[in-house]
Amino acid sequence: xxxxxxxxxxxxxxxxxxxxxxxxxxxxxxxxxxxxxxxxxxxxxxxxxxxxxxxxxxxxxxxxxxxxxxxxxxxxxxxxxxxxxxxxxxxxxxxxxxxxxxxxxxxxxxxxxxxxxxxxxxxxxxxxxxxxxxxxxxxxxxxxxxxxxxxxxxxxxxxxxx
Amino acid sequence: xxxxxxxxxxxxxxxxxxxxxxxxxxxxxxxxxxxxxxxxxxxxxxxxxxxxxxxxxxxxxxxxxxxxxxxxxxxxxxxxxxxxxxxxxxxxxxxxxxxxxxxxxxxxxxxxxxxxxxxxxxxxxxxxxxxxxxxxxxxxxxxxxxxxxxxxxxxxxxxxxxxxxxxxxxxxxxxxxxxxxxxxxxxxxxxxxxxxxxxxxxxxxxxxxxxxxxxxxxxxxxxxxxxxxxxxxxxxxxxxxxxxxxxxxxxxxxxxxxxxxxxxxxxxxxxxxxxxxxxxxxxxxxxxxxxxxxxxxxxxxxxxxxxxxxxxxxxxxxxxxxxxxxxxxxxxxxxxxxxxxxxxxxxxxxxxxxxxxxxxxxxxxxxxxxxxxxxxxxxxxxxxxxxxxxxxxxxxxxxxxxxxxxxxxxxxxxxxxxxxxxxxxxxxxxxxxxxxxxxxx
Numbered sequence: 001x002x003x004x005x006x007x008x009x010x011x012x013x014x015x016x017x018x019x020x021x022x023x024x025x026x027x028x029x030x031x032x033x034x035x036x037x038x039x040x041x042x043x044x045x046x047x048x049x050x051x052x053x054x055x056x057x058x059x060x061x062x063x064x065x066x067x068x069x070x071x072x073x074x075x076x077x078x079x080x081x082x083x084x085x086x087x088x089x090x091x092x093x094x095x096x097x098x099x100x101x102x103x104x105x106x107x108x109x110x111x112x113x114x115x116x117x118x119x120x121x122x123x124x125x126x127x128x129x130x131x132x133x134x135x136x137x138x139x140x141x142x143x144x145x146x147x148x149x150x151x152x153x154x155x156x157x158x159x160x161x162x
Numbered sequence: 163x164x165x166x167x168x169x170x171x172x173x174x175x176x177x178x179x180x181x182x183x184x185x186x187x188x189x190x191x192x193x194x195x196x197x198x199x200x201x202x203x204x205x206x207x208x209x210x211x212x213x214x215x216x217x218x219x220x221x222x223x224x225x226x227x228x229x230x231x232x233x234x235x236x237x238x239x240x241x242x243x244x245x246x247x248x249x250x251x252x253x254x255x256x257x258x259x260x261x262x263x264x265x266x267x268x269x270x271x272x273x274x275x276x277x278x279x280x281x282x283x284x285x286x287x288x289x290x291x292x293x294x295x296x297x298x299x300x301x302x303x304x305x306x307x308x309x310x311x312x313x314x315x316x317x318x319x320x321x322x323x324x325x326x327x328x329x330x331x332x333x334x335x336x337x338x339x340x341x342x343x344x345x346x347x348x349x350x351x352x353x354x355x356x357x358x359x360x361x362x363x364x365x366x367x368x369x370x371x372x373x374x375x376x377x378x379x380x381x382x383x384x385x386x387x388x389x390x391x392x393x394x395x396x397x398x399x400x401x402x403x404x405x406x407x408x409x410x411x412x413x414x415x416x417x418x419x420x421x422x423x424x425x426x427x428x429x430x431x432x433x434x435x436x437x438x439x440x441x442x443x444x445x446x447x448x449x450x451x452x453x454x455x456x457x458x459x460x461x462x463x464x465x466x467x468x469x470x471x472x473x474x475x476x477x478x479x480x481x482x483x484x485x486x487x488x489x490x491x492x493x494x495x496x497x498x499x500x501x502x503x504x505x506x507x508x509x510x511x512x513x514x515x516x517x518x519x520x521x522x523x524x525x526x527x528x529x530x531x532x533x534x535x536x537x538x539x540x541x542x543x544x545x546x547x548x549x550x551x552x553x554x555x556x557x558x559x560x561x562x563x564x565x566x567x568x569x570x571x572x573x574x575x576x577x578x579x580x581x582x583x584x585x586x587x588x589x590x591x592x593x594x595x596x597x598x599x600x601x602x603x
Binding site for chain 2: 146
């Protein structure tokens with residue numbers, strides 16, 4: 001599998017309190033299957049907040065803009081998923097909400113060993129850096145998920161998944 | 163096979179996981195100033211108070227906040243009771259009190275006489291009582307902190323402001339300053355250990371310092387250097403030059419002696435950490451005419467029009483070993499060591515030393531990223547590195563606390579507390595490896 005050689009065998013490093021090795025092994029098996037296509041499948045069915053269309057059909061999310069980065073150290077089991085989204089118009093005020101939807105969808109669907117980075121594809125949005133900064137801010141994302149109104153919008157966007 | 167140990171002279175060993183853990187994200191933990199307790203801010207809107215003696219949950223403070231509790235701070239210098247401030251995503255801060263008078267005696271009596279039963283009633287008496295709410299911020303409170311004297315409480319928020327509150331009498335808080343210098347969320351506030359000097363770190367990538375000038379709190383310094391959000395800011399302990407590696411004055415060169423004198427004149431330094439994956443240390447340039455060593459600096463004295471302004475400069479960037487946002491950095495007040503943690507799930511411990519003194523020659527010569535040169539006479543080295551401290555989860559906070567369990571090896575021994583997205587607060591001991599130099603101890 002993709003990660004087989006990258007994931008360290010010495011599981012005690014990952015968990016100093018010694019969970020049974022067999023449990024970690026089965027985790028590894030499930031991780032092997034996750035590739036860019038699977039990430040795409042998880043997020044392409046998200047609905048656009050203002051159109052009755054999916055992010056995949058609007059080409060807001062595209063397979064070539066999804067990257068899985070393996071752990072950077074043999075002592076780490078943390079992989080990174082980088083998704084670059086392309087807003088439909090350069091001034092789309094909902095870019096942040098779309099990005100948040102993608103991040104939330106992946107954080108809910110992927111095992112916790114994945115860090116999810118969602119960015120606006122460079123040059124496709126007038127304020128992409130500001131949006132990227134918001135999407136990358138864990139604390140803001142956490143607070144957004146405690147906001148009832150915003151959660152309502154996200155729930156609707158994600159209702160077309162699965 | 164553990165990470166290469168050549169330059170590492172300590173290991174972090176797990177001592178305990180505070181039990182039971184929360185079943186949702188925990189944000190930050192604050193050790194009590196004098197009791198073996200730690201309060202943990204939880205995303206389930208509660209604060210959990212654990213014992214650092216038994217590592218078990220003593221209290222869960224509920225019913226106050228409508229959203230995540232993001233930050234907790236114990237009021238220092240209080241006798242007979244514990245006072246806890248809580249800051250929440252619901253934009254409010256809460257003050258909670260618990261009577262601690264004759265706590266131990268009371269407990270013994272109850273245990274012996276009461277024996278069985280009445281647990282419910284006792285719990286109610288023993289609980290933290292809600293005392294008052296501090297309203298004013300327009301959005302999530304990100305951090306709060308009592309000043310060392312307990313006179314002031316600082317709060318900061320996504321609304322870009324820093325508020326300073328003064329407790330005039332019990333439960334009567336007055337807003338004495340609303341500082342709106344930042345251009346973005348204010349992530350963290352921290353007080354100088356000796357002076358009424360406040361620091362704040364922000365989403366606008368800067369750190370700002372404030373003090374009172376003619377009845378008004380004003381910005382006195384702007385620290386610009388981080389390239390991304392600054393998540394945490396913390397001052398060095400008081401008079402660390404007399405506690406850390408600088409305390410051993412025998413055999414110092416003239417330059418080194420002068421360095422120590424200058425350090426003492428500028429006072430405690432500041433550590434900051436950021437989304438840009440760096441930890442930075444800043445110091446105040448000593449002002450002319452202050453301090454006992456000021457007469458022989460040879461620099462002409464310039465009378466500044468803004469006497470209250472302070473000149474803070476970046477001293478060093480610590481060795482860059484984090485790969486993602488660093489959320490927390492903490493300075494040991496016993497040893498001067500620094501610990502950091504963040505999104506990559508690693509805990510790193512750094513130690514400062516004289517640059518010319520290499521311990522055993524092992525780490526000299528290789529392209530060692532653990533050693534970062536600075537223009538000063540000292541350097542910081544990574545002395546311990548632990549991967550996956552909370553399994554695959556992010557670490558939101560890390561700090562030092564006095565070790566209080568029965569395994570404690572010395573009066574001064576400290577533990578490291580790490581607080582993670584897995585809802586766990588873990589306790590770590592730092593063990594010195596038996597290789598290399600043994601300084602002083």
